[in-house]
Amino acid sequence: MRFFEYEAREIVKRAGIPVTDFGFARTAAEAREIAERIGGPTVIKSQVLTGGRMKAGGVKFAEGPEEAEGHAATILELQINGHVPRGVLVDPRAEVKQEYYAGVVWDGIREQPVMLFSDMGGIDIEEVAATHPDHVGRGHFSNLVSVSDFQAKQVIAQTGVTGSALTRITPILARLARLFSERDMTLAEINPLGETGDAKFVALDAHMEMENEARPRQRALLSELGVGDEETRQAREPTEFELAGEAVDAQDHRGVAGNVTEFDGDLGLVIGAGGGSLTLFDAVRKYGGRPANYCEIGGNPSVAKACGLAKLVLTKPGVDKIAVMMSIVSNTRVDIVARGVIKACLELDMDPAEKIAIFRIPGAWEEEGFKILDHYGVDYADRRVSLHEAARRAVEKIQGAAASEGDGADAPRVDGRTSGEVTEV
Amino acid sequence: MRKDGIFIGIEVDDALAGDAEAVARLEEACPVDIYAQTERGGLEIVAENIDECVLCRLCLDATPQGGVRVLKLYDHEAALA
Numbered sequence: 031m032r033f034f035e036y037e038a039r040e041i042v043k044r045a046g047i048p049v050t051d052f053g054f055a056r057t058a059a060e061a062r063e064i065a066e067r068i069g070g071p072t073v074i075k076s077q078v079l080t081g082g083r084m085k086a087g088g089v090k091f092a093e094g095p096e097e098a099e100g101h102a103a104t105i106l107e108l109q110i111n112g113h114v115p116r117g118v119l120v121d122p123r124a125e126v127k128q129e130y131y132a133g134v135v136w137d138g139i140r141e142q143p144v145m146l147f148s149d150m151g152g153i154d155i156e157e158v159a160a161t162h163p164d165h166v167g168r169g170h171f172s173n174l175v176s177v178s179d180f181q182a183k184q185v186i187a188q189t190g191v192t193g194s195a196l197t198r199i200t201p202i203l204a205r206l207a208r209l210f211s212e213r214d215m216t217l218a219e220i221n222p223l224g225e226t227g228d229a230k231f232v233a234l235d236a237h238m239e240m241e242n243e244a245r246p247r248q249r250a251l252l253s254e255l256g257v258g259d260e261e262t263r264q265a266r267e268p269t270e271f272e273l274a275g276e277a278v279d280a281q282d283h284r285g286v287a288g289n290v291t292e293f294d295g296d297l298g299l300v301i302g303a304g305g306g307s308l309t310l311f312d313a314v315r316k317y318g319g320r321p322a323n324y325c326e327i328g329g330n331p332s333v334a335k336a337c338g339l340a341k342l343v344l345t346k347p348g349v350d351k352i353a354v355m356m357s358i359v360s361n362t363r364v365d366i367v368a369r370g371v372i373k374a375c376l377e378l379d380m381d382p383a384e385k386i387a388i389f390r391i392p393g394a395w396e397e398e399g400f401k402i403l404d405h406y407g408v409d410y411a412d413r414r415v416s417l418h419e420a421a422r423r424a425v426e427k428i429q430g431a432a433a434s435e436g437d438g439a440d441a442p443r444v445d446g447r448t449s450g451e452v453t454e455v
Numbered sequence: 456m457r458k459d460g461i462f463i464g465i466e467v468d469d470a471l472a473g474d475a476e477a478v479a480r481l482e483e484a485c486p487v488d489i490y491a492q493t494e495r496g497g498l499e500i501v502a503e504n505i506d507e508c509v510l511c512r513l514c515l516d517a518t519p520q521g522g523v524r525v526l527k528l529y530d531h532e533a534a535l536a
Contacts, residue, residue: 333506333507334507363509366509369462369506373461373506376461398510398527401527401529401530402462405529406529
């Protein structure tokens with residue numbers, strides 16, 4: 031989940047990192063009051079969860095309170111990329127000697143957070159990394175052990191920063207790294223980190239994104255920031271299809287059958303199990319398939335829940351068939367999921383053998399599940415068929431036999447067609 | 456009495472279905488609420504829950520042998536033993 035800039039700044043401030051004397055206003059009159067308190071020139075910034083504010087006219091400079099009020103009134107009426115501003119942030123216009131970048135991001139490959147620092151702040155760190163790689167310092171750290179100031183110092187020193195600046199920036203980066211771990215962030219960024227004329231360092235902008243699953247653990251912080259449970263804070267508002275998926279998952283406590291994301295393809299997916307959803311989604315795309323959705327099923331959902339999810343996907347406009355696939359399951363019963371997806375077909379007056387392109391869920395109670403699938407003539411595969419091969423078969427079914435033969439050359443090779451006959455070679 | 460879902464059929468001996476004590480045991484035993492006791496103590500097989508049966512055998516254990524039969528309709532009505 032993402033935070034507005036004024037919230038991100040508050041989080042930074044609570045972590046002991048110096049920030050400007052900013053204020054958040056929901057009305058132009060409030061913006062004027064804050065500008066009066068600040069005294070002197072200010073920056074008025076639209077509070078939206080999207081980029082491109084400056085280009086869209088969502089950031090304006092004011093010399094005094096009256097101008098600040100006028101700019102705030104204009105910005106509050108301005109939609110940016112379809113986002114209506116939550117309010118405006120009123121910030122003192124700082125005299126900055128140099129801008130730096132300080133950030134912490136999750137490195138999915140190393141499976142560790144990584145501190146990033148650059149002495150070229152104010153622009154995208156990706157751009158700096160591409161054009162001036164020697165101006166970017168990096169350092170991984172463990173989420174299990176509190177990061178030390180020394181680790182942060184090493185990262186900053188990689189960019190050639192020395193002396194008093196190095197000493198003063200070190201605790202800022204270290205605190206940002208600790209904030210990242212303690213607040214379950216996936217991104218914590220200060221850009222720019224400004225060095226003022228009196229050699230002080232202050233966060234001039236901040237960007238925070240938190241792991242969505244951490245919301246219950248960070249409830250106190252969210253409550254203090256005024257973030258309601260109803261605010262998804264995702265990259266876009268959920269679609270009706272996605273909301274319907276949430277409703278299916280919420281219908282009872284057993285297992286998971288939801289976390290649905292809508293796409294515009296013709297192959298509906300009922301997928302899951304320990305990262306299996308992402309793997310299978312990617313595999314379908316690899317073989318030229320067009321997923322109609324992403325979802326997650328697991329943890330032994332009830333028949334009703336599996337049925338509800340399958341019904342939702344089957345009735346999505348444009349969906350021709352569904353692929354029911356998971357990696358090997360131990361805490362989800364194959365027969366229960368089989369019942370759910372077949373029941374969905376039957377209740378929609380659809381032929382399960384026709385609508386289910388493939389059922390590939392090996393694991394607990396698979397013998398019972400396979401009996402059900404046999405009974406309804408559904409094409410299924412057991413663990414001898416890889417996830418990739420199952421995805422390829424699903425794509426082949428929906429596109430016709432000729433599809434995906436060419437681009438699947440590097441996929442696992444599997445002989446045979448049905449579970450009883452296949453042998454991975 | 457017998458009631459079928461799509462995948463599972465439940466057959467309960469009529470005498471057992473009228474025995475309030477046995478019905479109470481069934482209601483307590485079933486983890487997915489297939490059995491419910493009516494106000495008069497009789498048995499109601501909850502249609503919407505039949506296909507949720509997890510084949511746990513707890514209903515068989517809670518009643519005298521042959522009193523309850525759980526049938527797999529997808530497997531030639533094989534009875535859960």
